[in-house]
Amino acid sequence: MDASLLALFWEGFELDRYELLDTHSLLVTLKPDPARPPRCHRCGQASTLIHDTHRRRVRERDLFQYRVWLDVPVRRVRCRQCGPRRERIDWLIGRQSLTCAMVNWVEALVRLMPVKHVAELLGLHWHTVKAIDYRRLQREVRPVDLSRVRRLIMDEFALFKGHRYATVAICADTQQVLWIGEGRSRAAVRPFFEWLGPKGCQQIEAVAMDMNTAMDLEVQANCPRARVVYDLFHVIAKFGREVIDRVRVDQANRLREDKPARRAVKRSRWLLLRNPENLGEELK
């Protein structure tokens, strides 16, 4: 391969040799480019005094059907200003076992599919992919500005398809997730309001939620100015269950002697939930 092409990927180094480790793994061994003296990691100053060299094996992006490993001779320079320092390699940051190109590739994929799938696809450990995504999130997610939070959405979701739940609190205006905690009881969501602090709680104006939880009590206990806004679906469903059904049962009991009328009442359960166009002519 042309040396200048390789310089696109591994600046400061040249191809020494390559070998197949097995049918799907390629080991590429690099050597320093004599035309580019190493630079001090701390100050960036080029130096020709090499303190020592150790070889690192790092994972590069896949090439066709091969997983690619690089064998890189990383030098320590004897910098005039800083003393012995590791050389600066722009495509291999810190002590990472993956090149920057590989890290960028993981970051791109993990936006599109779950960590587990990215790990399987690239042959990396789940924890490696997770750690990369975690650092990406720390870098990209804006810090929460609690002083601007006025309206909240609180909801629960199931964990691991079981009977364990977690609660999420979201800023209704920015859609930003503010807090997640395990459980859905009053005690489970209390840490959120403690984290929000008395000042933050005081300025909350409205909290939207469904009617399944005890969260409304905790909101009222902590946020004196907040109005609880129930999700409309749950309001209608609860009204149907607790009000309309009660009336229907009482009516049906009263009409015990009048069989056709009783049947009409008993069959009217879904009347309010049906779309008008689906009702028979006699019911409109």
Ligand SMILES: [Zn+2]
């Ligand atoms: Zn230096």
